[in-house]
Amino acid sequence: MNNQQTRPPVISxxxxxxxxxxxxxxxxxxxxxxxxxxxxxxxxxxGEMFALVGESGCGKTTTAQTILGLTPKTxxxxxLAIGPWNQTPVNWNDLDKKGKKELRKHLQVVxxxxxxxxxxxxxxxxxxxxxxxxxxxxxxxxxxxIGQMLSKVGLSSEYLHRxxxxxxxxxxxxxxxxxxxxxxxEVVIADEPVSALDVSIQAQIINLLQxxxxxxxxxxxxxxHDLAVVRHLANRLGVMxxxxxxxxxxxxxxxxxPLHPYTRLLLESIPLPGKGRSSKGQGLQDEQNSSLSAAxxxxxxxxxxxxxxxxxxxxxxxxxxxxxxxxxxxxC
Amino acid sequence: xxxxxxxxxxxxxMRDALRxxxxxxxxxxxxxxxxxxxxxxxxxxxLTPYTYDYQNLSSGATPPGAQHLLGTDILGxxxxxxxxxxxxxxxxxxxxxxxxxxxxxxxxxAIAGWYGGKTDTIMMRFVDxxxxxxxxxxxxxxxxFFERSLLLLFIAIGAVEWLTMARIVRGQVMxxxxxxxxxxxxxxxxxxxxxxxxxxxxxxxxPVIVYATLTIPAIMLLEAFLSYLGLGxxxxxxxxxxxIREGTESMETYPWLLIFPAVVLSLTLFSLNxxxxxxxxxLDPRSSRE
Numbered sequence: 001m002n003n004q005q006t007r008p009p010v011i012s013x014x015x016x017x018x019x020x021x022x023x024x025x026x027x028x029x030x031x032x033x034x035x036x037x038x039x040x041x042x043x044x045x046x047g048e049m050f051a052l053v054g055e056s057g058c059g060k061t062t063t064a065q066t067i068l069g070l071t072p073k074t075x076x077x078x079x080l081a082i083g084p085w086n087q088t089p090v091n092w093n094d095l096d097k098k099g100k101k102e103l104r105k106h107l108q109v110v111x112x113x114x115x116x117x118x119x120x121x122x123x124x125x126x127x128x129x130x131x132x133x134x135x136x137x138x139x140x141x142x143x144x145x146i147g148q149m150l151s152k153v154g155l156s157s158e159y160l161h162r163x164x165x166x167x168x169x170x171x172x173x174x175x176x177x178x179x180x181x182x183x184x185x186e187v188v189i190a191d192e193p194v195s196a197l198d199v200s201i202q203a204q205i206i207n208l209l210q211x212x213x214x215x216x217x218x219x220x221x222x223x224x225h226d227l228a229v230v231r232h233l234a235n236r237l238g239v240m241x242x243x244x245x246x247x248x249x250x251x252x253x254x255x256x257x258p259l260h261p262y263t264r265l266l267l268e269s270i271p272l273p274g275k276g277r278s279s280k281g282q283g284l285q286d287e288q289n290s291s292l293s294a295a296x297x298x299x300x301x302x303x304x305x306x307x308x309x310x311x312x313x314x315x316x317x318x319x320x321x322x323x324x325x326x327x328x329x330x331x332c
Numbered sequence: 333x334x335x336x337x338x339x340x341x342x343x344x345x346m347r348d349a350l351r352x353x354x355x356x357x358x359x360x361x362x363x364x365x366x367x368x369x370x371x372x373x374x375x376x377x378x379l380t381p382y383t384y385d386y387q388n389l390s391s392g393a394t395p396p397g398a399q400h401l402l403g404t405d406i407l408g409x410x411x412x413x414x415x416x417x418x419x420x421x422x423x424x425x426x427x428x429x430x431x432x433x434x435x436x437x438x439x440x441x442a443i444a445g446w447y448g449g450k451t452d453t454i455m456m457r458f459v460d461x462x463x464x465x466x467x468x469x470x471x472x473x474x475x476x477f478f479e480r481s482l483l484l485l486f487i488a489i490g491a492v493e494w495l496t497m498a499r500i501v502r503g504q505v506m507x508x509x510x511x512x513x514x515x516x517x518x519x520x521x522x523x524x525x526x527x528x529x530x531x532x533x534x535x536x537x538x539p540v541i542v543y544a545t546l547t548i549p550a551i552m553l554l555e556a557f558l559s560y561l562g563l564g565x566x567x568x569x570x571x572x573x574x575x576i577r578e579g580t581e582s583m584e585t586y587p588w589l590l591i592f593p594a595v596v597l598s599l600t601l602f603s604l605n606x607x608x609x610x611x612x613x614x615l616d617p618r619s620s621r622e
Contacts, residue, residue, distance in 0.1 A: 068519055097523075104521035117512035120618060121534040130530075131520045163617035179516070 008081045008089055009043035010187055010219045011067060016040050016076035018062050036062040038243035039076070044187075044219055044236075051222045051230035053266065054240035060223045061112075063240075064189045067221070068109055069100065082106045082186050105135045108180040110209075112192040114172035118164040124175055125160040131183050149178045152215070153208060170201035174208065181212055188213075189221045194229060206233060228270045231255060239263045242299040245318070249325035259327040261304050298329075306331045352614040359610020362603035369600055373419035382410040384417035385568035393586045403588045405578065409568075415593055418570035422597075425485060425555045425571070426548040432490025433551075434544050437497025442528055442536075444498070445505030456502065459495050467492050468561070475563050485564055489551050500543055504536040538612045545608025549601040572597045 018037040021030045037059040044050040052060045065071035067078055069092040079089035083106035095103060108131075111117035118127055128149065132142040150157050153174040164172055173193060180188055190209060194202040210233060213220055224230050230237060231251070238248040239262065247260040258264045297312040298304070304311065310330050318326040353359060372379065388408035396403040402411040444455040471488045478484055508514065509532075517527045556573020558564035565571050572593050579590030 065515075070515055070518060101521040104519060109516070109519045111512045111516060113512055117516050119513045119517075119531050119535070121531075121616075130517075130522075134521050165618045176516075179520075 008079070008087070009045050010048075010081050010086075011221070012043035012077075012079045012081075012089065013063070013067070014041045014077045014079075016063070016066065016078060017074040018059070018066050018071060019074045035243045037066065037073075040238075040240070040243070040245045041076075042238050042245060042248060044221060046219055047217050048236065049213060049220045049222055049234045051224060051234035051237045052240055053224055053227055053230060053237055055225055058240045059243040060225075060240055061191055064109070064191050064221065064223055068107065068189060069104075080107065080187075086186075101134070105131075105183050106186045108183065108185040108188050110173075110177050110180045110188060110190040110193045113196050114169050114176055115196075117176050118172055120164055123161050123163055124155075127164070127175060128179055128182055131179060135183055145182055149182045152181075152212065153178045169197050170204065173197060173201075173205055177205070177208065177212070181216065184216060185218070187219045187221070189223070191223045192225065193222075195225065202229065209233075226270075227255075227266050239266065244299065244315075244328065245326075246300065246329070247325075247327045248318075249323075249327075253323070253325040257325075259321055259325070259332045260300075260329050261306050261332070262300055265303075300329075348617065349611075349614040353610050356610040356613065358606045359614075362606030362610070365599060366603040366607065369419065369596065369603075370423060373416050373423065376413065376416035376420070380410065380413040380416065382413045384409070384414050384570060386410065386413075393582070393589070395586075396588055402592045403586070405589055406582065406586070411575075411589065411592060414570045414575060415572070415596055418572050418575050418593070419596070421482070421565055421569065421571040422552050422555065422573065424482065425489065426552045428486045429489040429493060429551045430544055430547045432486060433493035433497055433547060434540065435494075436490065437494035438501050438533075438536075438540060440494065441498035441501025441503075442505050442532060445502035446509060446524070446528060446532065448506070448509070452502070456499075459498055462492075463495055471558060471563055480563075480566075482565070485555065485558065488558075489554055493547055493551060493554075497540070497543060497547075500539055501536055504539060505532055508532055508535055534615075537615050541611045541615070542608050545604045548604050549597075552597070 016037055017035070017039055019033040019035050021033050023029065024031045040059075040063065042050070052063060054060050062071060066073045067080075078091050080091065080103065081087070081089040082103060084102065090099070090103070092100065092103075122130075125146065128146045129142055132145060137145070146160070147157055150159070155171065155174055155178070159167075159171075164175070167175065173196075177193070193209065194205050197205060206229065209220075209222075212218065222230055222234060234251055236248065236250050237254045238245045239254070239260065240246065241262050247254065247258070247263045254263060255267070258267055296314060298307075298315055301307050301311050306329070308331060316328045316330045318328045321327050321332075386409060388404070391404060391408040393406045393408075394400055394404045400410050400412065402415065404410055405414070440455060440459070444452045470492070474484060474488050514527060514531060517531055522530070552571075552573055555564050555571055556577055559566075559571060559574050560577055565574060567574075575593035576590065576597065579586075579593055583590045
């Protein structure tokens, strides 16, 4: 770890908030807001695989979209030390059109749904060529790279002139991965890249991503709702709940000594072979609190088995439980 | 985008589409029939000894025969000749006005659907208002203020027919805008107009083509209606719409005056629809019937 401290973290997110206004009525009055991402901070170092885990709607994808510059943030900062900016981090607002384009070359994304993420009217060749055309690669280099990339993701070059609908979900996801990696980005954000695939294919895609990460010495953010998927894959994890990071730490810390009750719940709900679901199901019986409410207490309170009076009064800040293992809970 | 020469995309989709189109018998037949009719219309002076306004009042309406292939109308004008010359007007109006309506409608709908929000509201309310505006009054105003001409007819019809197209396109674009491949394109660094041209337009081409082929016959009939009011093509010129209208009036006594123009118009419309269907299928990679 120490040798990586010489340069700033590749991605550092500080106090990021993304709130979506809710408009109602004839004049579209703002009636409140959804706090999709509410004051989160984390950083990802060079060559690291950082996993963001949490249930649907907890703000993982919004975080990814904001880092990618696809969704505007409400407040906070996202500093990216990528490509030409690797010593002097930038954020999206600092850049002009040209700069943004350059940044995108080094910051790519793999999408969740392999069906809607490929343009149905384009052949595989055009899909893979597009990023290269945008970033001004010469024609010769384009076809070379497309060939190399295809074999890297395990597809035959005879597929080049076919259309996406002729492929299976797993193959389409490989194409999506090839598109993301073809400009040799420094950072790839994988937004639930396997959750739309069936289990046997998931393993293949995860192995592929892992191999590529090593080959390219890549920094990756891997988003998933399934802790089992990121086990052995991620170096560090952040567990999100309703727009906040409730616990973060290394893979070992999270899996071997989880602190936050929500992390424990997630771990317990991983099905184990022979044992069925190991969860005692505690905490799930309560209705999920709406993220619309402006409660000042802990958002996990309604589901928490460890709740106390204190949890209602204020939101617990992240505290260090030792060796950068952060958790936001008063009672653990 | 300027370095288009080396893009393989355009050519491969087009080549693929052409292959599929040629394989579709109905649409190829449609093409041949349509080309045949258009050729006849263009070659009219070579095919008939009469002019479209030549009258032989003494002969009156004569049934089809050796001298007049498809007979003559009440004023003794050769029907075959009038159908050919009328076809020129009908095609010109139908194709040009459709082109105008497609261009305006697609651009308007795509911009409204893509940008959404206030832009969308303003643009679509304008469409709603234009819908409610009485068409005939609009055309009469145009005709009164400007000199009556065929060009004005194109504009008048085109200016009305694009409204539905805009709505169709807007709906399609709104549905596509939230697909992940659009996010992917933004993530790759494409500009908005590039995304519209390279990803959105190719994906809405199906409904656009089908609706355009339906617009052509609608416009041909609209032209007949305007001509009947005296706002369109003026006698002694003719168009298929006018011929059919005249034919309807004397349907019982001189049936050929209705039958022949109607047959030609129907053939044209059938061909256009088959071509439209063929194009839509050919341009959609998913529809291959192999």
